[in-house]
Amino acid sequence: MKDIFGSIEAGGTKFVCAVGVGPEQYFRKVFPTTSPKETINKAIDFFSYYEKEGNLKGIGIGTFGPVNLDKKSEKYGVISNTPKLNWIDTNIHSPFQENFKIPIEIETDVNIAALGEYTWGGARYLNNFIYLTIGTGVGGAAIINGSLLKGSGHPEMGHIFLPKLKDDSFEGGCPYHYDQCFEGLVSGASISLRCGKKAFEVKETDLVWGLVAKYIALALVNYIYTLAPQKIVIGGGVMKQKHLLSKVRELVVRYLNGYNYSNINQDTINDFICAPSLGDNSGVLGGFVLAKNNFNLV
Amino acid sequence: MKDIFGSIEAGGTKFVCAVGVGPEQYFRKVFPTTSPKETINKAIDFFSYYEKEGNLKGIGIGTFGPVNLDKKSEKYGVISNTPKLNWIDTNIHSPFQENFKIPIEIETDVNIAALGEYTWGGARYLNNFIYLTIGTGVGGAAIINGSLLKGSGHPEMGHIFLPKLKDDSFEGGCPYHYDQCFEGLVSGASISLRCGKKAFEVKETDLVWGLVAKYIALALVNYIYTLAPQKIVIGGGVMKQKHLLSKVRELVVRYLNGYNYSNINQDTINDFICAPSLGDNSGVLGGFVLAKNNFNLV
Numbered sequence: 001m002k003d004i005f006g007s008i009e010a011g012g013t014k015f016v017c018a019v020g021v022g023p024e025q026y027f028r029k030v031f032p033t034t035s036p037k038e039t040i041n042k043a044i045d046f047f048s049y050y051e052k053e054g055n056l057k058g059i060g061i062g063t064f065g066p067v068n069l070d071k072k073s074e075k076y077g078v079i080s081n082t083p084k085l086n087w088i089d090t091n092i093h094s095p096f097q098e099n100f101k102i103p104i105e106i107e108t109d110v111n112i113a114a115l116g117e118y119t120w121g122g123a124r125y126l127n128n129f130i131y132l133t134i135g136t137g138v139g140g141a142a143i144i145n146g147s148l149l150k151g152s153g154h155p156e157m158g159h160i161f162l163p164k165l166k167d168d169s170f171e172g173g174c175p176y177h178y179d180q181c182f183e184g185l186v187s188g189a190s191i192s193l194r195c196g197k198k199a200f201e202v203k204e205t206d207l208v209w210g211l212v213a214k215y216i217a218l219a220l221v222n223y224i225y226t227l228a229p230q231k232i233v234i235g236g237g238v239m240k241q242k243h244l245l246s247k248v249r250e251l252v253v254r255y256l257n258g259y260n261y262s263n264i265n266q267d268t269i270n271d272f273i274c275a276p277s278l279g280d281n282s283g284v285l286g287g288f289v290l291a292k293n294n295f296n297l298v
Numbered sequence: 299m300k301d302i303f304g305s306i307e308a309g310g311t312k313f314v315c316a317v318g319v320g321p322e323q324y325f326r327k328v329f330p331t332t333s334p335k336e337t338i339n340k341a342i343d344f345f346s347y348y349e350k351e352g353n354l355k356g357i358g359i360g361t362f363g364p365v366n367l368d369k370k371s372e373k374y375g376v377i378s379n380t381p382k383l384n385w386i387d388t389n390i391h392s393p394f395q396e397n398f399k400i401p402i403e404i405e406t407d408v409n410i411a412a413l414g415e416y417t418w419g420g421a422r423y424l425n426n427f428i429y430l431t432i433g434t435g436v437g438g439a440a441i442i443n444g445s446l447l448k449g450s451g452h453p454e455m456g457h458i459f460l461p462k463l464k465d466d467s468f469e470g471g472c473p474y475h476y477d478q479c480f481e482g483l484v485s486g487a488s489i490s491l492r493c494g495k496k497a498f499e500v501k502e503t504d505l506v507w508g509l510v511a512k513y514i515a516l517a518l519v520n521y522i523y524t525l526a527p528q529k530i531v532i533g534g535g536v537m538k539q540k541h542l543l544s545k546v547r548e549l550v551v552r553y554l555n556g557y558n559y560s561n562i563n564q565d566t567i568n569d570f571i572c573a574p575s576l577g578d579n580s581g582v583l584g585g586f587v588l589a590k591n592n593f594n595l596v
Contacts, residue, residue, distance in 0.1 A: 066558070081557060128449040140524070144442045144449065151426040151442065151526030152560040159557060160520040163461050163478060176557035180461060222458040226438070226524050228449030259379060259457060259474035260364070262450040 006047050006059035007287025009109055010092060012084050012136035013188075013237075015039055017046045018284045019056065023120050028284055036090040044099050051100050058103040060290030062112030062283050063092050064137060069106065069154060077106055083137065083175050083189070105290045108154050109133070109283055113276070114141035115148070116286030117233050122277035130229045131282070132157065134216065135236035138183040142227055149227075158183035162218045168211055170194045182219045186212050188238050204242055213244055217251030220273065224252075228262060235276040249273050304345050304357035305585025307407055308390060310382050310434035311486075311535075313337055315344045316582045317354065321418050326582055334388040342397050349398050356401040358588030360410030360581050361390050362435060367404065367452060375404055381435065381473050381487070403588045406452050407431070407581055411574070412439035413446070414584030415531050420575035428527045429580070430455065432514065433534035436481040440525055447525075456481035460516045466509055468492045480517045484510050486536050502540055511542055515549030518571065522550075526560060533574040547571050 002021075009016040015033055020026025029046055033039050050056040064082060068075040077093025096104045107115075114131035117123040123131070127146045133139050140157025142149040149155060159174070159181045172179025173190030184190055191199040195208055202208060220232060239245065249269045256264060264272055276282040300319075307314040313331055318324025327344055331337050348354040362380060366373040375391025394402045405413075412429035415421040421429070425444045431437050438455025440447040447453060457472070457479045470477025471488030482488055489497040493506060500506060518530060537543065547567045554562060562570055574580040 142524075144447060145445055147443055149442060149525065152528040153526050153558075155526050156523045156558065159523045161461055161516050161553070163459055176555045177553075180553075218459050222520060223524060225454045225457045226440075226521065227447065228451050228453050230450045255459070255475075255478075257474045260451075260454065 001053075001055045003057045004050065004055050005288045005291040006050065006056055007112075007284050007291060008043055008059065008061045008063075009112065009283035009287060010061060010063040011109055012064050015043055016284045017043050018287065019047070019050050020288065022288055023278065023281070023285055026285070026288070028281075033084075036087055040092070040095050044095065047096075047100065051102065056100075056102060058105065058291040059096060059100065060112060060287035060292075061092060061096065061104065061106045062109040062287055062290070063106060064139070065108050065154060066156060067092065067106065067108060067154075069108075069150070081176075103291070105293070107148070107290055108139065108141065110139040110141035111148050111154065112286035112290055113235065113282040114143055114233075114286065115289040116278055116282035116284075117276055118143055119289045120278060120285060121233070121282060122274050123231055123233055126230045128227070128229050129231040129233065130223055130227060131276075132220075132223075132232060132234045133236035134186060134188070134234065134238040136188045138187045138236075140223065142229065144227070157223065158187070160219060160222055162215055162222075165211060165214055182215060185215045186238065188236075191238065199238055200240070209241060209244060210247070212238070212241075213247035213251060216244070216248045217255055220248065220252050221255045224256070224260060224262070224264065230262075231271070232273050233276050233282075234273065235280070235282060239275065245273070245275060299351075299353045301355045302348065302353050303586045303589040304348065304354055305410075305582050305589060306341055306357065306359045306361075307410065307581035307585060308359060308361040309407055310362050313341055314582045315341050316585065317345070317348050318586065320586055321576065321579070321583055324583070324586070326579075331382075334385055334390075338390070338393050342393065345394075345398065349400065354398075354400060356403065356589040357394060357398065358410060358585035358590075359390060359394065359402065359404045360407040360585055360588070361404060362437070363406050363452060364454060365390065365404065365406060365452075367406075367448070379474075401589070403591070405446070405588055406437065406439065408437040408439035409446050409452065410584035410588055411533065411581040412441055412584065413587040414576055414580035414582075415574055416441055417587045418576060418583060419531070419580060420572050421529055421531055424528045426525070426527050427529040427531065428521050428525060429574075430518075430521075430530060430532045431534035432484060432486070432532065432536040434486045436485045436534075438521065440527065442525070455521065456485070458517060458520055460513055460520075463509060463512055480513060483513045484536065486534075489536065497536055498538070507539060507542060508545070510536070510539075511545035511549060514542070514546045515553055518546065518550050519553045522554070522558060522560070522562065528560075529569070530571045531574050531580075532571065533578070533580060537573065543571070543573060
């Protein structure tokens, strides 16, 4: 019987659960993120079948944050002051570890997506890149010298402060930084608040996308100057808006204004800023990488 | 005869040259940065004496940038589009390598300062921290997982875009980003332009320091959210202004507004944001680290 692995991409809007080994062979199930108890129980039910069969060897969980990833801490696995208020103080690790006698690894949602793109996607063979997701919230991960950037805890790249555009009177959607931070200006939740409808219902011709493109480009410039990446991969629901990626590319070149060591210009920008080559599955596939890495260490 | 090492901290205002082994034993000489030829020749003269004696085993150079650090490139050692216009296209490596038959290593000025603080200063035993200098220009370096963050080239942290404060009508001092980037707002050169006198001549009671503190704090928030450092060390001439550090600490806590995983708050901020414990010598001492590392590899 072949070994398989489990993966969870725990997002603010939906949970994606999967079992398999990699992009060639896996099965996934998606359900909405509701209360912590209900949502986690659905995920446990999904994996129970495979665990009873005996061939599920580990589960990798990528969750929204901020989440405590310090294994020595009493609060390991606990989600802290997230804008998703009913999830504050939820332990997303222990219910799985208590139910299953296999290794359960956790990371941030963007970190597993970065692992997916690094292992099977467009960032293969790159030792320094950024994975950004602009969905319900905004999150970023970086691979630096071939390892996930962790530092003290994990990055919260969505919350960097950006210049507020002069023609923008929106008061912002971040409960902590209002209109000052990237997430407060361009997350799906912020766009909904700004436009009075779901982000995916906002027409392609709406002027809001011009503002959104500018804010995304400003944020990318900041990441470029801070991390000097070889590539930036941007996923998430907001990026499904047509034309956004090409506008962002054009603006990044304009804002850098020739000042960068990495030779980012009109000719190189299409390879430098890309959509995830694994589509919506960077995260859930990266969960297998996380689960397998752990299994190798056991 | 004891082995000694050479170090150069090549800054926009002054060159600091030194020979020695570490903080306990070294000799340094400082001269102003003028034309590339004159300045580099003075540095070569300084080291020639020790090289002829035969105990100088290598030189580590930390330079302002952007500089090409790719050893495989034809432009290795060449400074590119810097705001210090007469230094554009200067090779800061080859004149030393041609004159001396010892290993010559180069890095950015802030990278060697980070190496100094990491080896002998306040960041010892920390695997993730940021070294920032706010002098003639603004530069940043990061140690990530115990190694210098390099990525594609090197970071240019001074050029991140910041919110422009409402009560600030200054048009900015960055030749590439005007008043949009951190350096354009708070570098020594920008403060001089803003105030019509050298930054160190601006009185402690001048209202400009309130603005400067806010911009520095906004930039630190962005670095914190992007890199999740365990500590931020800030040096450079501008930081010699009394009260600036304590204002910055207070504002960083206020701007984070409780949203950070790393538990940065009123009680921890004094240990988190610090002046360089090696004072003005983080860079020149870090040059020895760079020179020694290289020597070990030869």
